Amino acid sequence: MGSENLQLEQLAQQLLDLARRSGAEAAEVLQSRSHSRPVFFEANRLKQLESTQSEGTALRVWRNGRPGLAVAYGPVDPQSLVDKALALGELNEPETIELAHPQACLYPDIGEAVAVEQLVEWGRMAIALIREAYPEILCTAEWDCEVETTRLMNSNGLECAYTDTTLSCYLSAEWVRGDDFLSVSDGQTQRGKLDPVSVVNQILQRLEWSRDNVAPPIGRVPILFTAKAADMLWGALQAALNGKRVLERASPWSDRLGQVVTSPSLTICQDPTAGPFSCPFDDEGTPTRPITFVREGILQNFYSDRVTGNRLGTGTTGNGFRPSLGSYPTPGLFNFLIQPGRTSFEESIASISRGAIVDQILGSGAGISGDFSINVDLGYRVENGQVVGRIKDTMVAGNVYAALKQLVTICSDAEWNGSCYTPSLIVEGLSVTGKQG
Numbered sequence: 001m002g003s004e005n006l007q008l009e010q011l012a013q014q015l016l017d018l019a020r021r022s023g024a025e026a027a028e029v030l031q032s033r034s035h036s037r038p039v040f041f042e043a044n045r046l047k048q049l050e051s052t053q054s055e056g057t058a059l060r061v062w063r064n065g066r067p068g069l070a071v072a073y074g075p076v077d078p079q080s081l082v083d084k085a086l087a088l089g090e091l092n093e094p095e096t097i098e099l100a101h102p103q104a105c106l107y108p109d110i111g112e113a114v115a116v117e118q119l120v121e122w123g124r125m126a127i128a129l130i131r132e133a134y135p136e137i138l139c140t141a142e143w144d145c146e147v148e149t150t151r152l153m154n155s156n157g158l159e160c161a162y163t164d165t166t167l168s169c170y171l172s173a174e175w176v177r178g179d180d181f182l183s184v185s186d187g188q189t190q191r192g193k194l195d196p197v198s199v200v201n202q203i204l205q206r207l208e209w210s211r212d213n214v215a216p217p218i219g220r221v222p223i224l225f226t227a228k229a230a231d232m233l234w235g236a237l238q239a240a241l242n243g244k245r246v247l248e249r250a251s252p253w254s255d256r257l258g259q260v261v262t263s264p265s266l267t268i269c270q271d272p273t274a275g276p277f278s279c280p281f282d283d284e285g286t287p288t289r290p291i292t293f294v295r296e297g298i299l300q301n302f303y304s305d306r307v308t309g310n311r312l313g314t315g316t317t318g319n320g321f322r323p324s325l326g327s328y329p330t331p332g333l334f335n336f337l338i339q340p341g342r343t344s345f346e347e348s349i350a351s352i353s354r355g356a357i358v359d360q361i362l363g364s365g366a367g368i369s370g371d372f373s374i375n376v377d378l379g380y381r382v383e384n385g386q387v388v389g390r391i392k393d394t395m396v397a398g399n400v401y402a403a404l405k406q407l408v409t410i411c412s413d414a415e416w417n418g419s420c421y422t423p424s425l426i427v428e429g430l431s432v433t434g435k436q437g
Contacts, residue, residue, distance in 0.1 A: 009151065009153075009159075009161075011029075011031070011057065011076060011078065012029040012031060012057075012151060012153040013153065014078050015027070015029050015057070015059050015076075015078050015081065015082060016029060016153060016154070016155050018078055018079055018082045019059070019061045019082050019085070019086075019155070020155060022063075022082050022083070022086060023063050023086070024061040024062060024063045024082075024086065024155075025062055025063065025064075025065075025097070026061070026062040026097045026099055026154070026155050026156075027059065027060065027061045027062070027154065027155045028059075028060045028061075028099060028152070028153070028154040028155070029057065029058070029059055029060075029151075029152070029153050029154070030057075030058045030060075030150075030151075030152050030283060030322070030325065031055075031056070031057050031058075031149075031150070031151040031152075032054075032055070032056050032148065032149070032150055032325060033053075033054070033055045033056075033148070033149045034053065034054050034055075034146060034147065034148040034149075035051070035052070035053050035146070035147045035148075036050075036051070036052045036053075036144055036145070036146040036147075037049070037050065037051050037052075037116055037119070037144065037145050037146075038050050038052070038142055038143070038144040039116060039119040039120050039123055039142070039143045039144070040141070040142055041123050041124075041127060041139065041140060041141040041142070042140055043138050043139075043140075044127055044131060044138060044139050046120060046123070046124070049116060049120075054073070055073065055074055056071060056072070056073045056325045057071065057072050057073075057076050057081070057325075058070070058071045058322070058325040058326065059071075059081050059082065059085045060085065060328075061082070061085045061086055061089060062089070062095075062097050063086055063089055064094065065094030065095060065096075065097065066089040066090060066092050066093070066094050066095075067089055067092050067095055067328075068084075068085040068086055068087065068088040068089025068090070068091075068092065069085060069088065069326065069328060070082075070084040070085035070088060071325045071326045096307075098284070098306040098307055098310070099154050099155070099156050099158070099284075099285075100154060100156065100158045100284055100285030100286055100306075101156060101158065102156045102157030102158055103157075103158055103159075103160075103285075104158075104159045104160075105159070105160045105161075105280070105281065105287070106159070106160070106161050106162075107160075107161065107162035107280045107281075108162075109162070109163045109164075109165070110162065110163070110164045110165065110191065110278065111164055111165030111166055111167075111191035111192060111276070112165060112191065112192045113145050113147060113165050114145055114167060114193075116145075119143040119144070119145060120143075122143055122169065122194055122196045123141050123143045123169075123196075125196050125197075126139075126141065126169075126171055126196040126197075126199060126200050127139045127141060127171075129196075129197070129200045129204075130171075130173050130200055130203060130204070133204055133207075134173070134175065134207060136175070136176075137173045137174065137175050137207075138173075138174045139171065139172065139173050139174075140171075140172045140174070141169065141170060141171045141172070142168075142169065142170045143167075143168075143169045143194070144167070144168050144169070145165065145166075145167055146165070146166050146168070147163065147164070147165045148163070148164050148165075148166070149161065149162070149163045149164075150162060150163075150164070152281070152283065152284075152285050154285065158285045160280075160281045160285050162280055162281075165191065166189060166190075166191060166276050167188075167189070167190050167191065167192070167193070167194050167276075168187065168188065168189045168190075168194075169187050169188050169194050169196070169199060170185065170186075170187040171185065171186060171187060171196075171199050171200070171203065172184070172185040173185070173203050173207065175207065175210070180213065182207075182210055182378075182390070183377075183378075184203050184206045184207055184210070184360075184378060185203070185360070186199050186202045186203050186206075186228065187199065188416070189276045189277075189416050189418075190276055190416075191275075191276050206359060206378065209357075209380050209387045209389070209390060210378075210380075210389070210390040211389070211390075212388070212389035212390065213389055213390050213391075213392055214381050214388055214389035214390065214391060215381070215391070215434070215435070215436045216356060216376075216379070216381060216391040216392075216393075216394040216432055216433075216434035216435075216436075217354055217355060217356055217381055217382075217432055218432055218433060218434065218436065219431070219432060220428070220429065220430065220431055220432075221354055221355040221356060221430075221432055222352050222354075222355035222356075222408060222426050222427070222428050223355060223356055223357075223358055223396060223426065223427055223428075223430050223432070224348060224349065224352065224355065224356070224357045224358070224382070224424060224425070224426045225357075225358050225424060225425055225426075225427070226345075226357065226358070226359045226424045227411075227413060227414065227415045227417055227422050227423055227424050228359060228360065228417055229358045229359055229360060229361055230338075230417070230422045230423070230424060230425055231417045231418060231420050231422055232361055232365035232366065232372070232374065233365075233366070233400050233403070233404065233425075233427075234336060234338070234420055234422060235365055235366060235367075236365075236366040236367065236368060236369075236370045236372075236400040236401070237268065237293075237294075237400070237404075238333060238336060239251070239367070239368040240252055240253045240368060240401075241253070241293050241301075241302050241303055242302065242303065242331045243302040243303055243304030243305075243308040243309060243312055243314075243317075243319075243331045244304070244305075244308045244330060244331050245368060246302050246312065247308055247311055247312055250368060251368065252368070252369075252370070252401065253299055253302075256299050257299050257300070257301075257302075258298065258299065258300075259298065259299055260297050260298055260299075261294065261297065261298070261299045261401070262294060262297045262401075262404040262405060262407065263297055263404060263405055263406070263407035264296045264297035264298075265296070265297070265341065265407055265410055266294060266296070266297055266338070266339075266404060266407060266410070267292065267294060267295050267296055267338075267339040268292070268293045268294040268336070268337065268338055268339070269290065269291060269292045269293060269337050269339070270288075270290065270291050270293070270303070270319075270333060270334070270335055270336060270337060271290050271335065271337055272287075272288035272289060272290065272318075272334075274335055274337060274421065275335060275416055275421060276416060277334055277335035277416070277419040278334075278335070279334040279335070281318070282305070282316075282318050282319055282320045282321055282329070282332075282334075283320055283321045283322045283329050284305060284306050284316070284320035284329050286306070286316050286318040286320060287318055288318040288319070288334065289317070289318050291303065291317055301317070302314075302317075303317045303319040303331055303332075303333060304316055304317050304319060304320075304331050305319060305320030305321075305329045305330060305331050305332075306320055306329070307329075308330075308331050319331050319332055319333065319334075320332070321333075321334070333419065334419060335419045335420070335421065336419060336420045336421070336422075337420075337421040338410075338414065338420075338421065338422045338423060339410075340410060340411065340412050340413070340414035340423040341409065341410030341411055341412055341423065341425075342412055343409050343410070343411055343412060344411065344412055344413065345411050345412075345413045345424050348409050348411050348424065348426055349382060349385060349386075349387065350385040351385065351408075351409065351426070352382045352385060352426070353383075353384055353385070354382065354383055354384075355381075355382045355426075356376075356379055356380065356381055356382060356391060356394075356396075356432055357379055357380040357381075357382060357387065358374075358376055358379045358396060359378045359379060359380070360376075360377040360378035360379075361374045361375065361376060361377055362374065362375040362376075362377045363375060366399075366400045369399075370399045370400035370401040370402070371398075371399050371400075372397065372398065372399070372400065373395060373396075373397040374395065374396055374397075375394070375395055376391065376394040376395065376396060376434075378390070379391045379394055391434065392434075392435070393434050393435045394432060394433070394434035394435075395432070395433050395434060396430055396431070396432055397430065397431045397433070398429055398430035398431060399429075402429050403427040403428070403429050403430055404427065406427055406428040406429040407425060407426075407427055408425075408426040408427060408428055409425060409426040410423055410425045411423045411424040411425060411426075
């Protein structure tokens with residue numbers, strides 16, 4: 001890995017030198033290299049092992065203030081990439097050049113790799129535990145170890161780099177009972193070690209709750225979103241906190257700084273050092289930092305990149321990320337943490353006299369307006385504090401912002417769902433519709 005990193009550095013410096021000699025007054029190089037070793041299981045058996053590598057280089061230049069961006073994947077012809085970026089820049093209007101200040105930040109490697117044999121062993125263990133309880137079930141799984149190196153250099157003298165090793169798994173159990181098809185899935189993303197037993201226990205619990213199909217509770221009832229499903233609620237808030245949306249007056253929270261926007265039990269932040277989605281710097285070379293967005297229901301901050309932050313008058317928050325190598329920086333999040341409560345998941349269920357649990361959904365959920373109407377892919381009915389069965393053909397509708405003002409309980413079971421660290425939670429004010437009997 002050391003020699004590969006040296007090659008990345010030498011290529012980046014070569015591109016910067018060529019850009020300067022070709023008339024660019026400023027230039028920036030972002031490089032990404034990844035190596036993944038996924039292990040696939042299908043129909044309870046090991047299907048295949050893979051080893052995939054990808055490498056990309058993005059060059060951004062400014063000549064006469066006109067920005068140009070060109071990308072190459074795999075081997076790079078440095079002069080061709082520079083010429084392409086400069087040619088594209090001729091099509092753009094001049095802009096203020098926004099580049100990070102000179103600094104050298106070569107961060108230590110994060111995470112630890114594991115052998116393919118360990119991934120296979122975890123996968124076999126998880127499937128064996130599922131089939132021990134339910135021999136008729138078919139399992140599909142993927143276990144992966146990915147090593148990714150990110151390097152950013154610019155003509156100001158900035159050089160930032162780090163290597164991140166992440167472990168992930170996904171396990172799906174399919175249960176066919178006559179005309180009734182049930183698919184239950186779960187997964188993990190961690191550093192250093194995965195816990196197949198924890199993933200299995202989550203799936204076994206859902207399978208047990210799904211033994212009987214029952215009618216959904218119709219009307220406005222408390223809804224317990226599991227940590228896996230709660231991520232649907234946070235997408236609207238992430239959009240509302242985006243400084244670009246605030247600048248465009250598209251966020252419903254544009255004028256709400258310092259005001260109450262959610263239940264006082266809710267605190268939301270980002271943490272550059274937290275979990276498998278930690279990140280030392282953004283795609284503009286700005287060091288990331290802890291930010292509290294909402295504290296006890298009160299709006300504290302938005303997140304922004306350099307351009308957006310300057311227009312807002314707040315400066316960048318270190319959240320300038322590129323959706324892809326071929327994109328310009330825009331406000332983005334690397335992780336999103338919801339502070340868990342003190343009530344266990346089991347205690348939360350016991351507190352519901354009549355309601356529903358939503359565990360898996362179909363559809364993308366709410367947009368920035370907060371309005372949503374989702375089909376429940378996997379959910380359960382709760383009566384007198386007990387799960388009595390699985391609900392089918394059910395929809396849940398409402399508004400995220402209104403629901404989070406009627407937050408009943410935040411559970412203590414926070415876990416990573418993608419880059420969102422979220423607990424389960426109970427909200428009111430949502431409407432349930434579905435077939436009866």
